[in-house]
Amino acid sequence: MKLQILIGLLSVCITFSTVVAYPQLQIQSDPVPFFPHLKKFSHKNFEITNRLTTSVTPSHYKIRITPIIEPENEEVHLSAPGRVIITVKCNSVTKSITLHSYDIEVDEDALSVKHAIAGTIIPVKGLDKNPDQQTITIQLDMDLTSDEEYLVEIHFVARVADDRLNGLYLSKYIDPTTSNINYHAATQFEAIDARKAFPCFDEPALKATFQITIGRSLAFHSLSNMNIDEDGVEDGLPPRFGYVWDIYHTTTHRMSTYLVALVVSDFTFVTSDSKTNVKVWGPEQLLEQDSGKFAADTSAKMLTFFDSYFGLSYDFPKMDQVAVSDFHYGAMENWGLNLYRPKFLLYTEGVSTQLNKWQISSVIAHEIAHQWIGNVVTMEWWSDLWLNEGLANYLQFVGTAAVTNEYEPWDRFGIDCSQSGLEYDGRADAVPVHVDNETHFVQVPFAGTYQKGSGIIRMMEGFLTEPTLTKGLKKYLKNLEYKNAIQDNLFDYLTQVGYEDDNLPRNLTIKQIMDTWTLQAGFPLIRVSRITDTVFYISQERFSNDANENPDAYTWHVPIPYITNTSPLDETALIPKFWISDDTLLISEKITPKPEWILLNPYAYGFYRVLYDSDLTTALKKQLDTDHLKVPTLSRGQLLDDYFKSAFGEYISIKTAMDLTGFLDKEKTLPVWVPALNNLKIVYNMVKDVDVLGEKFRLYMLSKVTPWFLSTGTQNSVTDTLLRTEILDWACALGNEICLTNATTLLDEWMNSESGEKSFGPDFEATIYCAAVFAGGKLYRDFMLKKYTDENVTPIQQSLFLNALACPNDASLLNEALNMAVNSDSPIRDEDSITLMGRVADNTVGRQVAFSYIKLNVEAILKSRVNVMGIQEVLTTLSKYFATPDRLDEVRQFLNENSKAFTPEFIKETVASIEENIKWFNVHRSGLQEFFK
Secondary structure, eight states: OOGGGGHHHHHHHOOOOOOOOOOOOOOOOOOOOSSTTSOTTOOOSOOOOBOOOSSEEEEEEEEEEOOOOOTTOTTTTTEEEEEEEEEEEESSOEEEEEEEOOSOEEOGGGOEEEETTTOOEEOEEEEEEETTTTEEEEEEEEEEOTTOEEEEEEEEEEEOBSSOSSEEEEEEEEOTTTOOEEEEEEEEOTTTTGGGTSOBOOSTTSOBEEEEEEEEETTOEEEESSOOSEEEEOSSSOSSTTEEEEEEOSOOOSBOGGGOOEEEEOOEEEEOSSOTTEEEEEOHHHHTTSTTHHHHHHHHHHHHHHHHHHTSOOOSSOEEEEEOSSOSSSEEOOTTEEEEOGGGTOOOTTTSOHHHHHHHHHHHHHHHHHTTBTTTBEESSGGGHHHHHHHHHHHHHHHHHHHOGGGOHHHHHIIIIIHHHHHHHTSTTOOOSSOOOSSBOOOOOHIIIIIIHHHHHHHHHHHHOHHHHHHHHHHHHHHTTTSEEOHHHHHHHHHHHHHHTTOSOTTOOHHHHHHHHHSSOOOEEEEEEESSSSEEEEEEEEOOSSTTSOOOOOOOOEEEOEEETTSOOSGGGGSOSEEEOTTOSEEEEEOSSOOSOEEESGGGOSSSEEEEOHHHHHHHHHHHHHHGGGSOHHHHHHHHHHHHHHHHTTSSOHHHHHHTTGGGGGOOOHHHHHHHHHHHHHHHHHHTTSHHHHHHHHHHHHHHHHHHHHOOSOOOSHHHHHHHHHHHHHHHHTTOHHHHHHHHHHHHHHHTOSSOOOSSOGGGHHHHHHHHHHHHTHHHHHHHHHHHTOTTSOHHHHHHHHHHTTOOSOHHHHHHHHHHHHOTTSSSOHHHHHHHHHHHHHSHHHHHHHHHHHHHSHHHHHTSSSHHHHHHHHHHHHTTTOOSHHHHHHHHHHHHHTGGGSOHHHHHHHHHHHHHHHHHHHHHHHHHHHHTO
């Protein structure tokens, strides 16, 4: 059913209330998304599998595999016949060999086991399969002898899966010159998916060397961890007609199965200027504008830097980095063959933004750091995954600071890591970064392993000092090279160097300190109260995102550095003046001379929140209002985040948090503005549709962003550009007339330009497009639609034009956008249709339009290309804003009337989200009203 015919019905049935509307915000300041497929902080649906016995362990794999990509030949298309010969050592007498194999057909008749030296055949009695544990067990007719080596040969057929993005799988891209779909094969084996490509001992501690041979069509080439030694070999028995062998004779170093990788594709490459063995690969059209050059050069510089930093050379012969069109994660650190989502690898001058460039630099630094942390030394079991990811996340800032310091990386650490980690870890259901489970695979949420993991390492840097921490990491790598580690290994080396450098109290070990941060969830809220002029009480308690919840009460070893109004702002501010031990809830501290104010956790190295009593909070507010530069930049940002999150958790009134924002009209730094805006956006979303409060909030925020927006002069740094992007976005979204007028003027100039050149850069495109469409209506909407359908635009540009289609301040144009999203014969691509529906619901006017649209057209939408996913996208977006009982009743009624279309979980989550909004508004309404008096 064509939904265009319903436009007339909609215009008759819907009466729109008068809403003061402004453009929606366009800039997202979320942390670098290494797991963008996951719901934020979700840790449901863990995969669980028992560990293998160690009676037999591998030392070498010889793999031969042929991914077949022949759409015209259904019989063999997407199969991957192969053979693996595994050298294993018998550690205890046994008559069976158990290893992992999943979604693979094993040729039972071709199984063989023989002595590695003597060649004696060990008769195979049979093969037991255990799909639940994803294992196969080879039963033998005679015992294997302890301390002897054997060769296990398995012939198999794996899948080049087109229904998942792990194991060995199919990816594709569209050739813009021919509109043909081009296929390629890629792998993603972390955490437990190598077993889907070849039978193996698929656990991180069962390291081995690998020698790989890949059969591939003449139309393709292959990549693996090592360099090809013989390319396109036709001698002997070819894998199949029209195929050849690529032989990687050179074996890898000892490594875990999850780091093995291969790609079979028609990709091209660019090479780094400084290291010819560093290449970036991708579809030809993605590399046409030198889009891979920045990544290649940055990768080469990162390799050189980390060689020196660790004092341990990168010991693989090359580094290939591949932009894979369909990729589950942000990137993957396979040794010598890193795979990426294209947007985290390819930078195009004049198209990509400075934020894109920062993210690319950061992700590359993360993956290159893994070539040492995680690859050279690997966690023994997934319970210590934070050793890999937390360290790599920390080291990405070390690397970018050394190689691309234009982004002032450490100023972004709070934004990208610690603040997000604190938000996750404040949940009542947060789990420790070290999962105390040595027999099962349990996946810890990425916000724990990545952001909290790096946050507590940054805290160790604070109290150990950077040189001492680096010294400990070098010892860790040198002594455990090509081996596995548990967290206690790292802690032992850090204790040694801490004592050597006299940077660790002799009555403490790193294990004693850090076990309180890794073996239990959560983090402390540190409260500070003045008792007399010079005596202060400092206490610890577990922080919760909801103070009304009662999560398990834990305590920590907490380093407490502080400054006062008379302290110098230098590196001495990082040195802990005292510690709160894990057996202490409250201590008193004498500070002389009498300070006007005290600030704990200066420079925000500590992974905790701090609240001050009302008098000390007032003193800090006075200092910020008088001369905010007396408070360190990172402390200003963290102070705001601590107070807003504490207000949202009902520890303090939201008025107290809002009071601290008074200095923002004088603030000019990114690490303060971004956490401020991230928190204020939560408030704005709750009040923007409330007539009085929403308008008062808008005017207040305009008074803070307008001075920055109107400031003139050159942008002195990349961070200035990033901040200006944020401020411009807010200025337009708050209805600043100059911002809206400038947006339409700039778009007019582009529309009328004979050369087709824009006078504004990519950093400001999203905001300008949306603001112009909002202010100018159909003329600019039509231009955005025309640009969206232009075959020559990049995917990044296309997404910006798509977002602009949802920005009109006109119900009829928003209806048209929804119709275009739903109807398959519209200009909107299938993959963009659901996104467009969500963006319309993000629009102030669009909220009512979208809700009415799905209610009136539910049956037709369910039969359309967006189906239930389109309706769910609208409802999920609306549930961020709806905050009244009437709205809740409307949504609940719609869900109940159409309950068969939705899962019970979705219905429950949607209703719960709106109920949380109502609760939030009821709790904070009076505090906001008092603030805006």
